[in-house]
Amino acid sequence: MSANTPYFYMRLKADFFESDEIIILEEMPKGYLYENILFKMYLKSLKHNGRLVLNEKTPYTIQTLSKVIRHSEKDTKEALDVLSDLGLVDIIEATGVIFMSNIQNYIGKSSTEADRKRVYRNQIEKEKKEAMTNDKCPDKCPDKCPDKTPPDIDIDTNIDTNINNNCVKSNPKKEIDECFERLWKEYPNKRGKGQISEAKKKKLFEVGEEHIKKAIERYLDDLSKESWRQPQNGSTFFNSGYVDYLDENYEKPPEPQQRNPASVLSCEHDYDFDSLERQLLHKQWS
Numbered sequence: 001m002s003a004n005t006p007y008f009y010m011r012l013k014a015d016f017f018e019s020d021e022i023i024i025l026e027e028m029p030k031g032y033l034y035e036n037i038l039f040k041m042y043l044k045s046l047k048h049n050g051r052l053v054l055n056e057k058t059p060y061t062i063q064t065l066s067k068v069i070r071h072s073e074k075d076t077k078e079a080l081d082v083l084s085d086l087g088l089v090d091i092i093e094a095t096g097v098i099f100m101s102n103i104q105n106y107i108g109k110s111s112t113e114a115d116r117k118r119v120y121r122n123q124i125e126k127e128k129k130e131a132m133t134n135d136k137c138p139d140k141c142p143d144k145c146p147d148k149t150p151p152d153i154d155i156d157t158n159i160d161t162n163i164n165n166n167c168v169k170s171n172p173k174k175e176i177d178e179c180f181e182r183l184w185k186e187y188p189n190k191r192g193k194g195q196i197s198e199a200k201k202k203k204l205f206e207v208g209e210e211h212i213k214k215a216i217e218r219y220l221d222d223l224s225k226e227s228w229r230q231p232q233n234g235s236t237f238f239n240s241g242y243v244d245y246l247d248e249n250y251e252k253p254p255e256p257q258q259r260n261p262a263s264v265l266s267c268e269h270d271y272d273f274d275s276l277e278r279q280l281l282h283k284q285w286s
Contacts, residue, residue: 010046011106028240033071038079041089051100053098062076086239088100180238191234196235211246
């Protein structure tokens with residue numbers, strides 16, 4: 001078979017559905033729907049070697065992608081967010097191009113398999129660098145970007161001005177890590193910390209520390225009403241479990257109904273059985 005032969009089939013390992021990402025995905029309320037979307041995107045990406053695009057020059061939009069995979073725009077967008085958080089897709093935000101992570105593990109085996117994987121990883125990195133080059137200054141600080149044709153200045157007397165006009169790129173990783181550590185301390189079951197990816201920590205940071213804390217409080221409050229339930233592993237809660245307890249999703253469980261005193265059977269009343277036994281014995285021997 002020629003090295004240039006296109007591959008249009010997939011192979012899955014027997015333990016594909018046992019991976020942490022797929023298990024977490026299937027535990028979500030719409031997990032099986034998102035899984036269906038994931039497989040459709042895998043197959044759509046094969047003809048472009050794992051790059052999910054309409055053609056070589058046109059990336060999919062939510063609208064066009066939802067049409068070709070035959071799902072609603074809402075479900076498609078939700079699925080992309082979830083799959084990105086789990087590291088199953090890699091989205092280059094500046095261009096809209098979607099790469100299917102690990103796709104090279106599922107493409108039909110050939111003598112050029114290692115080469116294909118290496119080329120695919122290089123392609124992702126190349127497009128990320130190009131996107132950064134084309135968008136050097138983030139939208140967050142347009143007023144700090146240097147002018148394309150800056151005025152002549154006296155270097156000796158305007159050094160501070162020159163420095164202040166440079167675009168300052170902040171690195172929020174430290175803030176993200178510190179936020180996660182605070183949230184982790186709030187949660188009682190400390191198992192699975194290493195299974196929480198950097199992408200998921202970033203997602204928690206974006207949702208907001210106070211919102212996540214509120215979700216933890218709601219979850220623990222629900223557990224307290226059913227003594228047999230135990231807290232999920234920390235990895236399960238912070239990867240997906242918290243979602244059901246956010247303001248937009250949370251539904252307070254119904255309060256247990258109080259019984260009407262009038263409906264209590266006479267046999268349910270408290271009795272002094274010792275006294276009743278003495279009375280019966282007295283009648284028996286009298």
